[in-house]
Amino acid sequence: MAETWAVLAALLFLLICLVEGPAYNLVSVEAGQEAVLSCPYISKVPLLMVTWKMKCSPCCLLAYRSDHNETKKLNCSERMMWKYSPDRDPALRIYPVNLGDEGNYTCEVASSAGNYLFSSSLTVTVPPTVTLTCDNSRVAVCQAAAGKPAADISWIPASNQSTEEELHHPNGTVTRVSYIRWVNSMLPTLTCLVTHPATNQTLSIDLSDTSPRLPYLLIGGSTSVAAVSGMTLCLIFRCRAFRLRKLAHGSSVPFATKNFRSTPSCEKKDVDKPPALSESTYQNYNPRTIYMNY
Known part of the structure; x- marks a missing residue:
């Protein structure tokens, strides 16, 4: 009988511990946003001291003492602060939150009615x-x-x-x-x-x-290059033909082509004018076979 009562007492004690155990809060916040970790102290007795701790070593410790109206911060970033006045609502604010802030936090409250412990787990999400x-x-x-x-x-x-x-x-x-x-x-x-x-x-x-366009671009580019090259050669040929016409009609400098030859006469003073060039003169004209005799 005594053993039965001992077992029942142990079970009752375990149940009380589970019910009155520390509160646990899960918080998930996107990186760059504001994270607020609550410390739900609802006792009518004013708190004497509240401390926020991050479970790592060394990590942030944020404390407030009411009798001295004093706050202390140890190893805490400027992004970590009280969300409200700690004597009214000792919630912790982290802004902007980043991946390094992820972890477990505890809020410990001391008052004349006793000590209270609240835990929070902060998870930071990052959008891809x-x-x-x-x-x-x-x-x-x-x-x-x-x-x-x-x-x-x-x-x-x-x-x-x-x-x-x-x-x-x-x-x-x-x-x-x-x-x-x-x-x-x-x-x-x-x-x-x-x-x-x-x-x-x-x-x-x-x-x-999604069809490939590079081959068409290359073909178009090659065609453009060929057109420019052809136009350039055409201009060169026209310039040379114009020069030949000028030499034939108005210049005393003799010239020769594949089908036409003129040699100057040094014995006669009155030099006969060369006959006018007809269209047949340029029928077999080839710019590459021009020879100038000076």
Whole structure:
């Protein structure tokens, strides 16, 4: 009988400890936003002292003592402060929050009615950077970079041809990449769905614009170069022909071509004018066979 009472007393003590144990609060905040960790002290007795601690060594310690109306901060960033007046609501404010603030925090309250302990667990989420690209081999790549936790990627239309890769970074973020090859060229668009606690994004790509354009650009460039080169040669030939006409009609400098030859006479003073050049003179004209005799 005595043993039975001892067991019942132990169970009752355990139940009381579970009910009156420290409160626990889960807080999840996106990086760059404000995190508020509450310390729900509701006793009618004024508190004497409240202390916030982060469970690491050495980490932040933020304390307030009412009898001296004094606050102290040890190893705490300027981003950590009281949300309100600590004697009325001793909540802790962290702004802007970052990945280094993630962890467990405790709020200890001392009053004439006793000591109270409240615990909070802070989780920081990071939205990923989402991109959707494709290449000439008809492979689409959807990437959710540096997210925390890792994002989920799905495709529309759904396909069992997709593959995924993950890259874990030292700061706790994860990059997830999904690859898919599309076979049906009749599909108008391909859509990538990225699901994450901090953000949901949808990116689409027009499959009709994924044909390679570089060969056409090169062909067009070659044609342009050929056209410019041809125009340049044409101008050169016209300039040379014009020079030949000028020499034939108005210059005393003799000249020769493949089908026409003129030699000066030094014995006669009255030099006969050369006959006018007809169109037949230039029928076999070749700019490369011009020889000037001076």
